[in-house]
Amino acid sequence: MNPAAPVHLLVISGSSRTGSLNLALAREACRIAEVQGATARLLDLRALDLPLYDGDIEAGPGVPAQAGELIAAIAAADAVLLVTPEYNGFPPPLVINAFDWMSRARASGTQPAGLKATAGKPAGLLSASPGPLGGLRSMNYLRQYLQMAFAMIVHPRQFALSRADQAFDATGELKDEKAREAVTGVVVSLLQLGAALAAPRGE
Template identity: 35%
Template sequence: MSVRILALVGSLRAGSHNRQLAEAAVKHAPEGVTIELFEGLADVPFYNEDIDVEGGVPAAAARLREAAGSADAFLLFSPEYNGSIPAVLKNAIDWLSRPYGAGAFTGKPAAVVGTAFGQYGGVWAQDETRKAVGIAGASVLQDAKLSIPESVVRFAETHPGDDTEVVEGLTKVVEALAHAGSAAAA
């Protein structure tokens, strides 16, 4: 089994715990699974149909679409901003949902995980992310979830990749996603 998963992180902050969680997914990916952490979401302009025209798609959006087009599955990392999905992650979903009915997510599996400061680990934002990516055409794995609460305390002195419980939960999500990605690619 060889599966390529594209990881999209909804936080742009250098020290983001969600970014660290994505790094842990890359580090602990099972054999045969490659997780590419997409760099450059900050450079993708807000979706605007006026600039989404053949020959005129901004370079950053074209790079995102190219990376997504060659992915077998998607792993989205969502913090929670004011009880909702971060704009940068929603924008990526919007770009990848086009062209309508044939966007990069269409028919491919996706899972959403994340960590947040609050006591519920960002579940509202993660649920909204699942909804948005599902409407964009992905086959959302509803049972492949990982919400880690109180990130500021939990990861104050420990990287998520060094937290056994987090790595176990993340590995289960990645394995489920890889299995679904392998089946979708077949």
């Protein structure tokens, strides 16, 4: 896949800790996207430093400005790929909190409201876990969350990387060819969907 106008992919990892398996998988997805001729941006949710959602903060100081950074990044992308760990079978607070704040943000100047930025936006899902399910439960809950609350178009193709603590080599690349092919399949399918749904260039 080498589109004339490169598809812009936003990749979001649900974990930013040192040694994160999902961050490693997100970086691998970025490399794959770029090989396919797309541009890829890896967004660090932890760097946004959003407080825990609190209605009193919203009613007082208001929605933190950092939520606008996430909105702008999603609005600028043709597709969004979320790479999620699993915390007790559910998506991590880092993702849910950021998206909850974004959902409360209203339009400001040229920036759309949070829910406007996500509506109809193609999304893809990957997960990684040391366990045998590879974070599958978290990914399935996140699919429902993004579709129902944010009206995103979540591609049916997804991949859960099990035994992820053994999956990467010293350079951070996937060792198993089948796993790499599965991740590539998700990325390519999402890029194709993003290209098909993107507004015509030049308008």
